Amino acid sequence: xxxxxxxFVGSAVERAGYPxxxxxxxxxxxxxxxxxxxLINCLLGTKKLVRTSRTPGRTQTINFFRxxxxxxxxxxxxxxxxxxxxxxxxxxxxxxxxxxxxRRTLRAxxxxxxxRHPPTPDDLALWNWLxxxxxxxxxxxxxxxxxxxxxRSKNLAQAAAALALTSCDLIVFSAVTREGRDLxxxxxxxxxxxxxxxxx
Numbered sequence: 520x521x522x523x524x525x526x527f528v529g530s531a532v533e534r535a536g537y538p539x540x541x542x543x544x545x546x547x548x549x550x551x552x553x554x555x556x557x558l559i560n561c562l563l564g565t566k567k568l569v570r571t572s573r574t575p576g577r578t579q580t581i582n583f584f585r586x587x588x589x590x591x592x593x594x595x596x597x598x599x600x601x602x603x604x605x606x607x608x609x610x611x612x613x614x615x616x617x618x619x620x621x622r623r624t625l626r627a628x629x630x631x632x633x634x635r636h637p638p639t640p641d642d643l644a645l646w647n648w649l650x651x652x653x654x655x656x657x658x659x660x661x662x663x664x665x666x667x668x669x670x671r672s673k674n675l676a677q678a679a680a681a682l683a684l685t686s687c688d689l690i691v692f693s694a695v696t697r698e699g700r701d702l703x704x705x706x707x708x709x710x711x712x713x714x715x716x717x718x719x
Contacts, residue, residue, distance in 0.1 A: 523587050532581070538583050538585075540622070542589060545590070545627050546619070547559055548630050548645060550641055554633075563586065581593060628655070643682075659703060660678055
């Protein structure tokens with residue numbers, strides 16, 4: 520995928536703030552501080568489009584980015600961070616659920632999990648909800664550069680078992696080394712490009 524343009528379009532907390540439903544969308548969801556912003560920036564070949572922060576829980580809105588004037592990347596609020604004010608956390612659930620259930624142009628959710636650790640209860644709750652709702656979900660294990668080679672097979676098998684998948688269903692990813700970037704694009708392309716023969 521050649522990225523010709525990537526533009527922040529706006530943020531929303533309710534349907535009225537969403538862009539018009541004219542282009543396909545891929546949403547990105549993950550626990551706070553799992554490397555979601557870094558993953559999106561890596562996919563787009565930039566370091567600064569999506570703001571990264573050392574403080575978890577900064578993304579508190581649904582953020583829309585128009586890519587190549589052909590599709591949207593949608594950055595969802597991170598979940599599972601206890602220090603975010605309770606009132607904000609309470610708003611995130613309904614805000615995300617409304618988007619994920621009602622957005623007609625949503626093609627898939629990239630759920631990002633930390634390769635260093637087993638999936639958390641929050642990870643599994645979102646995964647199971649997405650499966651029950653029928654939303655196509657691509658699981659990505661990020662921060663692979665921080666996992667020792669001796670632990671990779673064990674961690675991969677552990678995550679696959681928790682999600683009731685095979686290891687081949689998971690994408691191991693690093694925003695630092697770019698491992699997994701091409702594989703993730705291979706799985707995203709059929710969802711956002713009308714035809715494999717149609718350049719974007």
